Amino acid sequence: MGAVYTELLDKIRELHALRSVEGVLEWDQETQMPKKAAAARAEQIALIAGLAHQRLASDEMGDLLSKAEGAGAADDPAHATNIRETRRDHDRAVRIPNELVREYARAASLGKDAWQKARAESNFAAFMPALQRLLDIRIRYAEHYGWKSEPYDALMDEFEPGATAAEVAAVFSGMKTELAGLVSRIMQAPKQPNSALLERDFPVEQQAAFNRELAGAINFDFEAGRIDVSTHPFCSGFSPTDVRLTTRYHKNMAAMSMFGTLHEAGHGLYEQGFSPEHTNTPMAQAISLGIHESQSRMWENQVGRSRPFWEFFFPKAKARFQALSDVSLDDWHFAVNAVKPSLIRVEADEVTYGLHIILRFEIERRMLRKEISLKDIPDAWNTSMQELIGITPPNDAQGCLQDIHWAQGIFGYFPTYALGNLYSAQFFNAAQNAMPDMWEQIRNGRMTPLREWLREHIHKHGRRYRAKELVKVVTGEELSPEPFMAYLNEKYGALYGLV
Amino acid sequence: MGAVYTELLDKIRELHALRSVEGVLEWDQETQMPKKAAAARAEQIALIAGLAHQRLASDEMGDLLSKAEGAGAADDPAHATNIRETRRDHDRAVRIPNELVREYARAASLGKDAWQKARAESNFAAFMPALQRLLDIRIRYAEHYGWKSEPYDALMDEFEPGATAAEVAAVFSGMKTELAGLVSRIMQAPKQPNSALLERDFPVEQQAAFNRELAGAINFDFEAGRIDVSTHPFCSGFSPTDVRLTTRYHKNMAAMSMFGTLHEAGHGLYEQGFSPEHTNTPMAQAISLGIHESQSRMWENQVGRSRPFWEFFFPKAKARFQALSDVSLDDWHFAVNAVKPSLIRVEADEVTYGLHIILRFEIERRMLRKEISLKDIPDAWNTSMQELIGITPPNDAQGCLQDIHWAQGIFGYFPTYALGNLYSAQFFNAAQNAMPDMWEQIRNGRMTPLREWLREHIHKHGRRYRAKELVKVVTGEELSPEPFMAYLNEKYGALYGLV
Numbered sequence: 001m002g003a004v005y006t007e008l009l010d011k012i013r014e015l016h017a018l019r020s021v022e023g024v025l026e027w028d029q030e031t032q033m034p035k036k037a038a039a040a041r042a043e044q045i046a047l048i049a050g051l052a053h054q055r056l057a058s059d060e061m062g063d064l065l066s067k068a069e070g071a072g073a074a075d076d077p078a079h080a081t082n083i084r085e086t087r088r089d090h091d092r093a094v095r096i097p098n099e100l101v102r103e104y105a106r107a108a109s110l111g112k113d114a115w116q117k118a119r120a121e122s123n124f125a126a127f128m129p130a131l132q133r134l135l136d137i138r139i140r141y142a143e144h145y146g147w148k149s150e151p152y153d154a155l156m157d158e159f160e161p162g163a164t165a166a167e168v169a170a171v172f173s174g175m176k177t178e179l180a181g182l183v184s185r186i187m188q189a190p191k192q193p194n195s196a197l198l199e200r201d202f203p204v205e206q207q208a209a210f211n212r213e214l215a216g217a218i219n220f221d222f223e224a225g226r227i228d229v230s231t232h233p234f235c236s237g238f239s240p241t242d243v244r245l246t247t248r249y250h251k252n253m254a255a256m257s258m259f260g261t262l263h264e265a266g267h268g269l270y271e272q273g274f275s276p277e278h279t280n281t282p283m284a285q286a287i288s289l290g291i292h293e294s295q296s297r298m299w300e301n302q303v304g305r306s307r308p309f310w311e312f313f314f315p316k317a318k319a320r321f322q323a324l325s326d327v328s329l330d331d332w333h334f335a336v337n338a339v340k341p342s343l344i345r346v347e348a349d350e351v352t353y354g355l356h357i358i359l360r361f362e363i364e365r366r367m368l369r370k371e372i373s374l375k376d377i378p379d380a381w382n383t384s385m386q387e388l389i390g391i392t393p394p395n396d397a398q399g400c401l402q403d404i405h406w407a408q409g410i411f412g413y414f415p416t417y418a419l420g421n422l423y424s425a426q427f428f429n430a431a432q433n434a435m436p437d438m439w440e441q442i443r444n445g446r447m448t449p450l451r452e453w454l455r456e457h458i459h460k461h462g463r464r465y466r467a468k469e470l471v472k473v474v475t476g477e478e479l480s481p482e483p484f485m486a487y488l489n490e491k492y493g494a495l496y497g498l499v
Numbered sequence: 500m501g502a503v504y505t506e507l508l509d510k511i512r513e514l515h516a517l518r519s520v521e522g523v524l525e526w527d528q529e530t531q532m533p534k535k536a537a538a539a540r541a542e543q544i545a546l547i548a549g550l551a552h553q554r555l556a557s558d559e560m561g562d563l564l565s566k567a568e569g570a571g572a573a574d575d576p577a578h579a580t581n582i583r584e585t586r587r588d589h590d591r592a593v594r595i596p597n598e599l600v601r602e603y604a605r606a607a608s609l610g611k612d613a614w615q616k617a618r619a620e621s622n623f624a625a626f627m628p629a630l631q632r633l634l635d636i637r638i639r640y641a642e643h644y645g646w647k648s649e650p651y652d653a654l655m656d657e658f659e660p661g662a663t664a665a666e667v668a669a670v671f672s673g674m675k676t677e678l679a680g681l682v683s684r685i686m687q688a689p690k691q692p693n694s695a696l697l698e699r700d701f702p703v704e705q706q707a708a709f710n711r712e713l714a715g716a717i718n719f720d721f722e723a724g725r726i727d728v729s730t731h732p733f734c735s736g737f738s739p740t741d742v743r744l745t746t747r748y749h750k751n752m753a754a755m756s757m758f759g760t761l762h763e764a765g766h767g768l769y770e771q772g773f774s775p776e777h778t779n780t781p782m783a784q785a786i787s788l789g790i791h792e793s794q795s796r797m798w799e800n801q802v803g804r805s806r807p808f809w810e811f812f813f814p815k816a817k818a819r820f821q822a823l824s825d826v827s828l829d830d831w832h833f834a835v836n837a838v839k840p841s842l843i844r845v846e847a848d849e850v851t852y853g854l855h856i857i858l859r860f861e862i863e864r865r866m867l868r869k870e871i872s873l874k875d876i877p878d879a880w881n882t883s884m885q886e887l888i889g890i891t892p893p894n895d896a897q898g899c900l901q902d903i904h905w906a907q908g909i910f911g912y913f914p915t916y917a918l919g920n921l922y923s924a925q926f927f928n929a930a931q932n933a934m935p936d937m938w939e940q941i942r943n944g945r946m947t948p949l950r951e952w953l954r955e956h957i958h959k960h961g962r963r964y965r966a967k968e969l970v971k972v973v974t975g976e977e978l979s980p981e982p983f984m985a986y987l988n989e990k991y992g993a994l995y996g997l998v
Contacts (some may be wrong), residue, residue, distance in 0.1 A: 020539070034739070040778055238536070242532065
């Protein structure tokens with residue numbers, strides 16, 4: 001390891017240690033902080049975020065990167081990754097003028113307020129000025145970053161490096177009809193689940209204990225992490241040895257915390273799966289939000305909503321929950337896989353979920369191309385909901401005002417949720433091919449082989465590959481919606497008795 | 500407010516915001532952090548502490564201070580305080596060479612390990628090399644800081660600015676005989692408390708609920724703070740709007756968590772009592788550890804162990820704890836004020852506590868003067884224990900190895916615990932004089948008048964006065980052990996029926 005690389009690595013570690021400190025402050029804010037502390041916490045976070053950004057965008061970092069690059073190709077792939085990815089982060093950071101960063105921060109803060117108020121009154125018009133301001137600012141960001149085809153690409157690049165709107169559109173276009181078709185066949189199926197059994201009485205303490213059991217069973221390491229309660233569930237990794245999950249509870253919504261926990265624990269396994277020696281470097285970071293989501297979706301859905309999984313865990317659930325005493329494994333398994341068109345994305349099932357994303361992607365792409373005025377968004381939303389999902393929101397609060405993303409100027413993020421499903425299906429097929437007895441293992445409560453496979457093929461690489469490359473390396477295939485659609489068709493065909 | 504002061508204030512706020520971030524990281528470590536995260540957390544803390552130290556000791560800070568000082572005396576006492584105290588902090592910081600800071604950090608880390616091992620084996624000799632190293636380093640610190648009479652002063656100045664070993668020795672010398680005399684009269688008193696009733700079954704959940712009630716009743720604001728569990732109880736204020744207390748529980752030790760909570764909540768009221776507009780400046784910081792301790796001791800002992808306090812709260816305690824059903828108010832009040840010579844400082848009662856401190860002060864003063872070799876410490880400790888408290892430790896684990904302070908190179912800290920008691924008695928007398936109906940208020944559960952008085956006369960001043968000055972301003976007296984001794988003699992004379 002040359003002296004230049006060592007010096008660069010020190011700077012990189014310091015930068016990411018600052019980011020991890022910011023993570024601690026944010027986690028504490030969501031889970032522990034007393035309510036009057038908001039202003040003081042905002043100041044702490046702004047300070048640390050500012051220091052991190054300063055370091056990333058500094059001339060010193062730029063010079064060290066140039067020297068490290070000038071020393072020729074690094075032999076060690078970890079060194080090469082850390083140099084390449086820090087160059088990427090540095091170049092993005094220096095492109096944005098400082099005034100614009102501050103303008104954005106203020107607009108996002110005001111945007112969140114305006115959105116909360118507008119949503120409470122279900123009044124999209126009241127949100128429009130703030131949204132227009134944020135959209136304009138983000139378009140200026142896109143201009144500073146630069147793009148080949150359209151501004152959307154420049155913004156999505158933050159969440160899904162290397163992905164383009166055109167690619168996403170191509171992937172989504174086939175899925176759209178197929179998903180809508182599957183939903184309508186499911187709706188017409190004579191066999192329907194009894195999802196009311198999920199609304200019985202599930203005491204919150206029992207749910208919490210069962211969630212710990214589930215998360216532990218899929219190998220989330222509670223000596224290197226913990227689980228708490230927050231309004232909006234999330235996973236935050238400060239290092240591979242400190243990963244915090246959150247969930248939320250309602251005594252009449254057993255599935256929410258159970259699958260929420262499996263979802264966040266799936267994210268957590270990714271964060272715990274980075275090599276500790278690479279802590280605070282790109283080699284111990286997620287490639288993209290899509291890849292992150294592939295891990296959470298896999299444990300939540302492919303594994304956690306499978307019959308073999310519940311063959312093992314349903315007797316344990318019955319032992320904990322009186323409410324399940326008269327419920328059969330088949331009825332439970334069908335209920336947790338109930339498909340039903342609904343208004344709210346975060347409550348959507350596996351099948352309709354993708355349609356919610358496609359709707360958002362199409363609208364926000366038009367926003368960034370300036371092909372739609374904000375005042376036309378409610379109509380566009382409602383028309384699209386009716387067309388794709390078959391229902392029309394009764395008001396904007398349950399329609400185009402439901403998500404916080406736009407209120408924070410976050411455009412280009414939604415596709416990563418759907419990409420996660422696609423990656424997840426492709427990775428899961430590869431895992432099955434590599435381990436023919438995987439379902440047998442899962443049926444017997446042994447989750448370690450799959451976790452080990454994921455760690456070896458995905459987690460430990462950190463940001464070594466771009467998402468598209470990783471899919472290629474791991475599965476030999478390009479990103480494709482087909483494995484995901486095949487999974488849905490097979491699973492829901494069998495459950496709903498479709499022909 | 501001049502431009503120079505504004506610029507300086509920005510730097511000061513940034514510095515203390517960094518310190519408050521360090522506080523969050525440390526609080527999280529003690530109360531929430533998963534155990535494998537220790538190494539990553541150490542790195543985060545070292546980074547933030549380093550950034551704070553850099554800023555404090557920077558030439559930029561020195562120049563700004565000089566300019567602000569050059570602008571003439573500030574009209575606003577807050578400005579004058581912030582300039583004067585930051586000058587003090589800056590000057591202390593620049594006196595210590597960077598290598599020495601790092602050497603100390605390493606030695607303290609090794610010292611803690613060596614101490615833990617030595618204590619487990621009750622083997623003081625095994626701890627000696629690490630202790631010698633720390634002592635040498637701290638003497639070098641004292642040399643860099645400079646002192647008038649002896650090195651002890653330079654180190655104590657960190658915890659009790661302006662106090663000297665000679666002053667402390669003078670205060671302690673009279674107390675020593677008086678305290679020992681009082682203890683021996685108490686031991687011989689025919690009337691003795693039934694302290695066994697504190698060891699009955701007090702379910703931990705009930706204790707926790709009662710503690711919240713007590714802390715709330717003395718006006719600890721749970722919207723600007725919280726209470727958690729940790730091995731070693733502490734209070735940490737990140738800002739006046741975010742103050743974290745901890746306590747610990749044992750089902751057969753009701754007094755431990757109850758009075759521990761009142762103690763920490765007393766610290767918490769001080770932290771919550773600073774003016775929020777002064778957040779992250781010396782005007783929203785404690786003067787000294789002695790003054791901090793005066794607040795915790797007052798609520799724990801003067802108020803919390805008083806009969807009027809329990810006239811109000813004992814019925815509430817009885818409603819919560821089955822174990823108290825056959826206990827009278829008098830028996831309870833006597834039991835929570837039981838005096839008994841014991842080996843361990845942190846478990847000592849109000850009367851013997853001071854003797855534990857005097858013992859430590861005398862030994863560590865000799866250490867810093869190089870008047871005692873480390874190998875002679877166990878003998879000195881045991882002789883002094885017998886002389887002052889009347890018992891001899893059966894081993895070093897329960898003797899000179901019990902405290903963590905020396906293992907971290909902390910010398911000059913112990914006196915602040917005893918000074919806290921003295922300040923507390925003086926302040927409490929002043930409060931009583933100012934509010935003749937104070938006990939009547941407390942008897943009726945109204946704690947706000949005392950809290951308001953403390954806020955007005957002590958809390959809101961932050962570091963405006965030195966501890967000694969503040970006592971003068973508030974009470975018109977110099978620091979003196981007499982009010983504290985009078986309080987003890989009167990209270991314990993009555994309880995134990997001494998003549």
